Amino acid sequence: MNNKACIVGGGVIGGGWVARFLLNGWDVSVYDPDPEAERKINEVLENARRSLPSLYDKVLPTEGELKLHENIADAVVNANWIQESVPERLELKHKIIKQIQQYANEDSVLGSSTSGFKPSELQKNALNPQQIIVTHPFNPVYLLPLVELVPSVVTPVTVVDRAKEILISIGMKPLHIRKEIDAHIADRLLEAVWREGLWLIKDEIATTEEIDDAIRFGFGLRWAQMGLFETYRIAGGEAGMKHFISQFGPCLEWPWSKLTDVPDLTDSLINEIAEQSDAQSGHLSIRELEQLRDDNLVGMMRALKKSGSGAGGIINCHETTLRMPVEEKQLPITVSRQVPQSWTDYNGHMNETNYLEASSQATDAFMELIGADANYIASGYSYFTAETHIRYLAEVKAGENISITTQVLTGEGKKMKLFHRIFATNGDMVATCETLQLHMDLKARCTSLPSAAVAEKLNFYAKAHSEMSSPEGSGRYVGQRP
Amino acid sequence: MNNKACIVGGGVIGGGWVARFLLNGWDVSVYDPDPEAERKINEVLENARRSLPSLYDKVLPTEGELKLHENIADAVVNANWIQESVPERLELKHKIIKQIQQYANEDSVLGSSTSGFKPSELQKNALNPQQIIVTHPFNPVYLLPLVELVPSVVTPVTVVDRAKEILISIGMKPLHIRKEIDAHIADRLLEAVWREGLWLIKDEIATTEEIDDAIRFGFGLRWAQMGLFETYRIAGGEAGMKHFISQFGPCLEWPWSKLTDVPDLTDSLINEIAEQSDAQSGHLSIRELEQLRDDNLVGMMRALKKSGSGAGGIINCHETTLRMPVEEKQLPITVSRQVPQSWTDYNGHMNETNYLEASSQATDAFMELIGADANYIASGYSYFTAETHIRYLAEVKAGENISITTQVLTGEGKKMKLFHRIFATNGDMVATCETLQLHMDLKARCTSLPSAAVAEKLNFYAKAHSEMSSPEGSGRYVGQRP
Numbered sequence: 007m008n009n010k011a012c013i014v015g016g017g018v019i020g021g022g023w024v025a026r027f028l029l030n031g032w033d034v035s036v037y038d039p040d041p042e043a044e045r046k047i048n049e050v051l052e053n054a055r056r057s058l059p060s061l062y063d064k065v066l067p068t069e070g071e072l073k074l075h076e077n078i079a080d081a082v083v084n085a086n087w088i089q090e091s092v093p094e095r096l097e098l099k100h101k102i103i104k105q106i107q108q109y110a111n112e113d114s115v116l117g118s119s120t121s122g123f124k125p126s127e128l129q130k131n132a133l134n135p136q137q138i139i140v141t142h143p144f145n146p147v148y149l150l151p152l153v154e155l156v157p158s159v160v161t162p163v164t165v166v167d168r169a170k171e172i173l174i175s176i177g178m179k180p181l182h183i184r185k186e187i188d189a190h191i192a193d194r195l196l197e198a199v200w201r202e203g204l205w206l207i208k209d210e211i212a213t214t215e216e217i218d219d220a221i222r223f224g225f226g227l228r229w230a231q232m233g234l235f236e237t238y239r240i241a242g243g244e245a246g247m248k249h250f251i252s253q254f255g256p257c258l259e260w261p262w263s264k265l266t267d268v269p270d271l272t273d274s275l276i277n278e279i280a281e282q283s284d285a286q287s288g289h290l291s292i293r294e295l296e297q298l299r300d301d302n303l304v305g306m307m308r309a310l311k312k313s314g315s316g317a318g319g320i321i322n323c324h325e326t327t328l329r330m331p332v333e334e335k336q337l338p339i340t341v342s343r344q345v346p347q348s349w350t351d352y353n354g355h356m357n358e359t360n361y362l363e364a365s366s367q368a369t370d371a372f373m374e375l376i377g378a379d380a381n382y383i384a385s386g387y388s389y390f391t392a393e394t395h396i397r398y399l400a401e402v403k404a405g406e407n408i409s410i411t412t413q414v415l416t417g418e419g420k421k422m423k424l425f426h427r428i429f430a431t432n433g434d435m436v437a438t439c440e441t442l443q444l445h446m447d448l449k450a451r452c453t454s455l456p457s458a459a460v461a462e463k464l465n466f467y468a469k470a471h472s473e474m475s476s477p478e479g480s481g482r483y484v485g486q487r488p
Numbered sequence: 489m490n491n492k493a494c495i496v497g498g499g500v501i502g503g504g505w506v507a508r509f510l511l512n513g514w515d516v517s518v519y520d521p522d523p524e525a526e527r528k529i530n531e532v533l534e535n536a537r538r539s540l541p542s543l544y545d546k547v548l549p550t551e552g553e554l555k556l557h558e559n560i561a562d563a564v565v566n567a568n569w570i571q572e573s574v575p576e577r578l579e580l581k582h583k584i585i586k587q588i589q590q591y592a593n594e595d596s597v598l599g600s601s602t603s604g605f606k607p608s609e610l611q612k613n614a615l616n617p618q619q620i621i622v623t624h625p626f627n628p629v630y631l632l633p634l635v636e637l638v639p640s641v642v643t644p645v646t647v648v649d650r651a652k653e654i655l656i657s658i659g660m661k662p663l664h665i666r667k668e669i670d671a672h673i674a675d676r677l678l679e680a681v682w683r684e685g686l687w688l689i690k691d692e693i694a695t696t697e698e699i700d701d702a703i704r705f706g707f708g709l710r711w712a713q714m715g716l717f718e719t720y721r722i723a724g725g726e727a728g729m730k731h732f733i734s735q736f737g738p739c740l741e742w743p744w745s746k747l748t749d750v751p752d753l754t755d756s757l758i759n760e761i762a763e764q765s766d767a768q769s770g771h772l773s774i775r776e777l778e779q780l781r782d783d784n785l786v787g788m789m790r791a792l793k794k795s796g797s798g799a800g801g802i803i804n805c806h807e808t809t810l811r812m813p814v815e816e817k818q819l820p821i822t823v824s825r826q827v828p829q830s831w832t833d834y835n836g837h838m839n840e841t842n843y844l845e846a847s848s849q850a851t852d853a854f855m856e857l858i859g860a861d862a863n864y865i866a867s868g869y870s871y872f873t874a875e876t877h878i879r880y881l882a883e884v885k886a887g888e889n890i891s892i893t894t895q896v897l898t899g900e901g902k903k904m905k906l907f908h909r910i911f912a913t914n915g916d917m918v919a920t921c922e923t924l925q926l927h928m929d930l931k932a933r934c935t936s937l938p939s940a941a942v943a944e945k946l947n948f949y950a951k952a953h954s955e956m957s958s959p960e961g962s963g964r965y966v967g968q969r970p
Contacts, residue, residue, distance in 0.1 A: 218715025226711030233700025305791030
């Protein structure tokens, strides 16, 4: 049976939680009295289905079942995780928590998305204070990994551990905040920037667009991969962090910023901000902005996968927990994945390069199957590609799932010739890739024989696959008639 | 004759300016009395050569000439741009500016990298105040596009315009700040975050690593592509920015943050930060951290090229100004570029996929040559790849330059068969790619004849290239003996 998450409050944040759990294979029940809730949740889900699977080079678990309930009891019953995302009013949160706890299992986690309240405030007068914990996520919840995990002094370690484990299992990064404070950590930093931004607008120094540009063309890029301190550690250079701070510190005393005060949010200031924001971004609908944001996030996070920095490391870890489908069609399935937006080109379909990228992943997966894995490569041996032939049989669109089977055509001595077939979800074969791999001594940079263990496993597949007929499309030159 | 930039002060920031100008084809002269200046500049240059060209899919101009001078007069003479990056002490800056202006051409731009001072302060008592302007960059200067461009009331518009033009021509994003204030814009926002961060550490709420995590796993990713306001515009959803601010505003009055004060930077606090930073990042040298940062920045900025958002848009614009080498070897050169770090795989060389990525760029460039360009595609016609055969002849390492020539093997009716040869800098052929393209009606999604204009140009090349012999390696199947 699937795990079950109950989401109470289905706005932008609640909807993001729905998507995060559902796309990671959990069943999800929702309680939200808003008559528009279903439409809103489906809009968030549509964005999430378009982007979250694109982070991974393996397919996510089969989506769970989504149910909207008219009363809180049905939604909460038997949920392993309950997430409260109602508006930021303490008396409302208390009321909802009381209702939830009448029906909640004692050992389920009750997380609150609050950005401001401390867990001890939420726990006050609760039926079961120990199960309540702050789990504050960031929009879009289905893509950004951060969750501020804040226990109070009465929260048992076991609850913290269970919450961490579940959040990690759905691809998130729980940041355990050891002492509860108002607004946790991230929102304190955000608030500081936000206030300073308001002064810059009020004093007519800069517009919303100029402030955004000052962020995204400069330190925003730094902060997406390292944070404040690691970045400055580098700026300090060989002299080290201590030297940097001693030098930099006195600047903080300069009367630069307006931070001692908040500008009055008069109608006139609100209008000014809204008008500037319209001028900056009004040519795009919210939906278009969301898709742009999500495509950019996916693209950047995929780039970070390469080094394993920041969000890239979280994705890599999560990916190792994703299972490949079991073998079928007598051939091993070496790739099963969604086609990310970033693989689409100006012709509106998967670019020719990414057919090879997927095939290359299939070769890697087959190498792992025969023991030519990361450890083997670290020991100084690998396979290099000598030649490749691809037939493009059908278009593939972003968001589609593809799978690849791998047949060994030759597997003897230094040579390994593979034939990958790429299939769409409907079973159609969309491409074939024939590739000749040569076993290499990485130190000498010349061909060599594989280890006995690798040779044996390769031979096993070569023999099994030799009983099949030679695939149509193999041994062809470019332009040869079928 | 090349343009000449003079960099006064060769630290991390000055060295970054050296690299930015030099790699964009400017001659650069440096004045810095530090006996270590040459070593330090060369270290920055090494990082820059490794990363800046990787942002582009075309080769940058030939590097200019770098000269270090022992006196300021020789360095300054005939420079079109002079950049002052000496330590942040106003009297020192006044002294250096006075020396510079004794030798500077009247129409050169004299930019200051100051992060705190206003241009009017720098201009005080200067020989030629009108040529002085603040051009405040961000580390690493060779990668991050942002430059805060701040004139004073006496700065002529012509100087602002010339400065903008030059900064854009070296791939940067001048952000024109219309009213001078202390610390411009970005550093005000940074200062706000920095102060709040210090309080979080002093109060033992969070460590440097936890604060960095709160940034890079959450809003840092948002800010790398959109800024503060565009992100919140999305959060406001359909109700709009005005609604969002009216709702959000009251939260700012909550007594969350410590921003009314700066913690004393006592020895004990400085030590605590330094120790936490060591625990967080001490396992990597500054050099390793720099390379990690740069690889991540390049990867993310390349991802942003796809949508043209933020830094990606700046790179795309700059790329259109880069010229291809002139035709040689009777065949058109369709690609000339550096191999980015991100194209390297676990075997320590360019991945098989990226040989095809470069070849695909060659096909695109050849399509442009025959008029099957972006406008043609927008009109509903394009070429799709039907089949491709690649021979991998030699390894290519990240940082190497490659170029591709394109020969037409067939160009009649719906068919276009191309033969790309990929060459390393030393002239060795490292791969060939034979590819069959079919002309498509994009609306009907079926093959069609090209326009008369495209057919004519394709025919021109097909005829010219048919006089050459059929290339070795064409018409081969995978594993065929030469």
